[in-house]
Amino acid sequence: xxxxxxxxxxxxxxxxxxxxxxxxxxxxxxxxxxxxxxxxxxxxxxxxxxxxxxxxxxxxxxxxxxxxxxxxxxxxxxxxxxxxxxxxxxxxxxxxxxxxxxxxxxxxxxxxxxxxxxxxxxxxxxxxxxxxxxxxxxxxxxxxxxxxxxxxxxxxxxxxxxxxxxxxxxxxxxxxxxxxxxxxxxxxxxxxxxxxxxxxxxxxxxxxxxxxxxxxxxxxxxxxxxxxxxxxxxxxxxxxxxxxxxxxxxxxxxxxxxxxxxxxxx
Amino acid sequence: xxxxxxxxxxxxxxxxxxxxxxxxxxxxxxxxxxxxxxxxxxxxxxxxxxxxxxxxxxxxxxxxxxxxxxxxxxxxxxxxxxxxxxxxxxxxxxxxxxxxxxxxxxxxxxxxxxxxxxxxxxxxxxxxxxxxxxxxxxxxxxxxxxxxxxxxxxxxxxxxxxxxxxxxxxxxxxxxxxxxxxxxxxxxxxxxxxxxxxxxxxxxxxxxxxxxxxxxxxxxxxxxxxxxxxxxxxxxxxxxxxxxxxxxxxxxxxxxxxxxxxxxxxxxxxxxxxxxxxxxxxxxxxxxxxxxxxxxxxxxxxxxxxxxxxxxxxxxxxxxxxxxxxxxxxxxxxxxxxxxxxxxxxxxxxxxxxxxxxxxxxxxxxxxxxxxxxxxxxxxxxxxxxxxxxxxxxxxxxxxxxxxxxxxxxxxxxxxxxxxxxxxxxxxxxxxxxxxxxxxxxxxxxxxxxxxxxxxxxxxxxxxxxxxxxxxxxxxxxxxxxxxxxxxxxxxxxxxx
Numbered sequence: 001x002x003x004x005x006x007x008x009x010x011x012x013x014x015x016x017x018x019x020x021x022x023x024x025x026x027x028x029x030x031x032x033x034x035x036x037x038x039x040x041x042x043x044x045x046x047x048x049x050x051x052x053x054x055x056x057x058x059x060x061x062x063x064x065x066x067x068x069x070x071x072x073x074x075x076x077x078x079x080x081x082x083x084x085x086x087x088x089x090x091x092x093x094x095x096x097x098x099x100x101x102x103x104x105x106x107x108x109x110x111x112x113x114x115x116x117x118x119x120x121x122x123x124x125x126x127x128x129x130x131x132x133x134x135x136x137x138x139x140x141x142x143x144x145x146x147x148x149x150x151x152x153x154x155x156x157x158x159x160x161x162x163x164x165x166x167x168x169x170x171x172x173x174x175x176x177x178x179x180x181x182x183x184x185x186x187x188x189x190x191x192x193x194x195x196x197x198x199x200x201x202x203x204x205x206x207x208x209x210x211x212x213x214x215x216x217x218x219x220x221x222x223x224x225x226x227x228x229x230x231x232x233x234x235x236x237x238x239x240x241x242x243x244x245x246x247x248x249x250x251x252x253x254x255x256x257x258x259x260x261x262x263x264x265x266x
Numbered sequence: 267x268x269x270x271x272x273x274x275x276x277x278x279x280x281x282x283x284x285x286x287x288x289x290x291x292x293x294x295x296x297x298x299x300x301x302x303x304x305x306x307x308x309x310x311x312x313x314x315x316x317x318x319x320x321x322x323x324x325x326x327x328x329x330x331x332x333x334x335x336x337x338x339x340x341x342x343x344x345x346x347x348x349x350x351x352x353x354x355x356x357x358x359x360x361x362x363x364x365x366x367x368x369x370x371x372x373x374x375x376x377x378x379x380x381x382x383x384x385x386x387x388x389x390x391x392x393x394x395x396x397x398x399x400x401x402x403x404x405x406x407x408x409x410x411x412x413x414x415x416x417x418x419x420x421x422x423x424x425x426x427x428x429x430x431x432x433x434x435x436x437x438x439x440x441x442x443x444x445x446x447x448x449x450x451x452x453x454x455x456x457x458x459x460x461x462x463x464x465x466x467x468x469x470x471x472x473x474x475x476x477x478x479x480x481x482x483x484x485x486x487x488x489x490x491x492x493x494x495x496x497x498x499x500x501x502x503x504x505x506x507x508x509x510x511x512x513x514x515x516x517x518x519x520x521x522x523x524x525x526x527x528x529x530x531x532x533x534x535x536x537x538x539x540x541x542x543x544x545x546x547x548x549x550x551x552x553x554x555x556x557x558x559x560x561x562x563x564x565x566x567x568x569x570x571x572x573x574x575x576x577x578x579x580x581x582x583x584x585x586x587x588x589x590x591x592x593x594x595x596x597x598x599x600x601x602x603x604x605x606x607x608x609x610x611x612x613x614x615x616x617x618x619x620x621x622x623x624x625x626x627x628x629x630x631x632x633x634x635x636x637x638x639x640x641x642x643x644x645x646x647x648x649x650x651x652x653x654x655x656x657x658x659x660x661x662x663x664x665x666x667x668x669x670x671x672x673x674x675x676x677x678x679x680x681x682x683x684x685x686x687x688x689x690x691x692x693x694x695x696x697x698x699x700x701x702x703x704x705x706x707x708x709x710x711x712x713x714x715x716x717x718x719x720x721x722x723x724x725x726x727x728x729x730x731x732x733x734x735x736x737x738x739x740x741x742x743x744x745x746x747x748x749x750x751x752x753x754x755x756x757x758x759x760x761x762x763x
Contacts, residue, residue, distance in 0.1 A: 243394050
């Protein structure tokens with residue numbers, strides 16, 4: 001897809017906003033989406049088959065991570081995903097274990113907090129039910145490269161420092177509500193500083209969690225599209241996201257991993 | 267070889283907190299002679315008996331010797347905990363730890379043991395972690411096999427084929443940051459015969475830390491990636507925080523005891539010049555290997571390396587452990603204290619016997635004469651007697667080193683000033699020689715001299731005048747006087763060729 005003109009983008013965004021119920025911004029079941037104009041993205045990862053950057057088609061991304069309240073509505077509508085009914089191949093035993101009951105949030109899971117203890121399968125199912133999907137790794141990184149004013153703030157040491165600070169602290173205190181942080185240049189919130197987020201293609205992140213193997217890839221761990229490794233060795237935050245996601249299986253859930261959904265734009 | 271029962275009893279004794287044992291273990295032969303053949307002879311067959319759960323200790327403590335005489339299956343359970351702790355007084359830092367401490371828990375096994383390793387990653391942690399044990403034979407040292415998401419645990423098994431002291435550390439991307447946050451520790455693989463018995467064993471590990479704030483800047487300090495990449499540490503520390511081994515937490519020992527330190531260097535960047543002020547290491551198992559060097563002052567420990575060092579304490583007092591790359595000790599925190607208690611041993615070390623002023627060869631009473639002469643000169647009332655007295659004091663300095671205090675010099679080397687035919691012939695020569703030096707062959711009192719006298723032009727005109735006057739009026743020389751103005755005049759002359 002070619003890059004859209006700025007005017008076209010504005011129109012697209014406007015259309016998108018009109019198409020979404022405004023009330024959904026905070027309490028809605030499906031969440032509010034924000035248009036992210038595509039482009040060519042210099043990923044921090046090295047893709048052998050990509051020479052001039054990764055091409056990202058324009059897409060829509062949820063403005064904030066999915067909340068407990070939103071997932072509860074989904075589970076109620078789709079009882080197969082209740083924690084007491086879901087097959088263990090789709091969600092491990094701790095799936096939604098912080099909820100008071102299978103369809104009850106309770107004090108450990110406030111409605112506006114981002115949902116955690118959620119498996120990749122469950123996250124995917126939620127998005128599908130909204131007519132959406134999980135964002136790809138590249139889409140997520142593309143949107144997450146932005147700070148409040150720039151679409152790509154990754155070279156700014158101060159910005160990196162801010163992100164790193166969050167990643168490097170354990171999550172021993174209660175999570176804040178979603179939507180409290182300032183929106184980034186695309187209008188997306190909480191990509192950093194709140195929870196880790198699943199991506200649709202997390203399991204194809206073939207960077208070794210042990211980054212000492214760069215350049216000496218263990219072939220058995222790589223397939224098809226070619227080996228990737230870190231291109232930007234200074235971007236520790238990206239390295240951490242790769243390490244985190246690559247340590248997980250699809251049924252896994254953790255105390256600080258949530259998700260948000262994305263949609264193709266027509 | 268001891269019976270298994272004896273060994274077990276020995277281990278129990280040690281575990282119960284009695285750190286001394288009257289029985290002496292055979293001196294570890296393979297630790298200092300011959301070729302141990304390394305891993306090729308490190309497999310003593312399948313584990314025997316019931317699996318043993320390894321006793322892990324927090325620094326600075328070391329688990330007791332395994333006391334085993336046969337290979338065992340040893341279960342090690344290590345939990346990764348990310349937590350905020352003090353890095354210095356009033357300064358906190360988010361450490362990532364093996365077992366809740368920096369460095370991580372000390373692991374002690376015996377060569378040939380089969381180690382079943384369990385790595386747990388606490389549910390509240392934000393990061394995946396793994397472990398690379400340098401004592402493991404196998405790709406990654408266990409890293410890939412132990413890669414563990416938060417709230418998960420993993421298991422792998424290895425046979426400890428090589429004896430030695432080994433570093434372990436986290437090897438998850440970004441590796442440098444995991445290590446910089448404190449993810450390292452030591453594993454001791456005892457040789458089959460054990461290590462020589464000592465009275466005390468301690469566990470110390472150095473690490474460098476990188477915070478966005480300056481050294482001792484208060485409050486919570488995040489990790490500074492750029493400083494880490496540039497290798498400019500804010501802190502260089504023993505056991506993870508400033509003051510971790512000082513004051514009440516100093517390492518304790520008694521005189522007469524032999525202490526063995528297990529010292530590792532976690533890095534991530536710096537190499538340490540490990541030294542204990544006031545002690546000489548009787549033995550250093552350098553690089554943590556099988557051989558020791560003796561009588562060592564300072565031993566180098568690379569990042570990701572370790573060494574064992576042993577010394578007997580003869581004299582009570584505080585012994586300071588430092589990285590002798592010394593600014594790190596005084597400006598970045600690399601200090602620890604070992605406190606030895608016991609009776610004084612004056613025969614070995616007297617303590618301070620004398621404390622008085624030292625002014626080099628310009629001893630106090632004589633300097634008074636110089637001061638008197640200077641005062642008299644400035645008031646225009648300087649007498650020859652005052653000049654002589656001042657000159658005598660000054661002569662006792664540099665001049666007497668060669669020309670001797672009695673002015674006789676050393677025949678054939680340093681010409682005499684006493685009863686000098688040259689001075690009698692040429693009374694200006696003392697002042698000229700002082701200000702311009704002398705070179706080439708000269709003859710004094712019938713002897714030839716070829717030494718070079720360097721110019722002493724750092725002396726003031728006053729000093730030159732006083733010394734020359736003293737020489738002219740001493741040791742049978744003809745007498746006379748050189749004034750300050752004359753000295754100034756001589757100084758201005760071009761030096762004799």
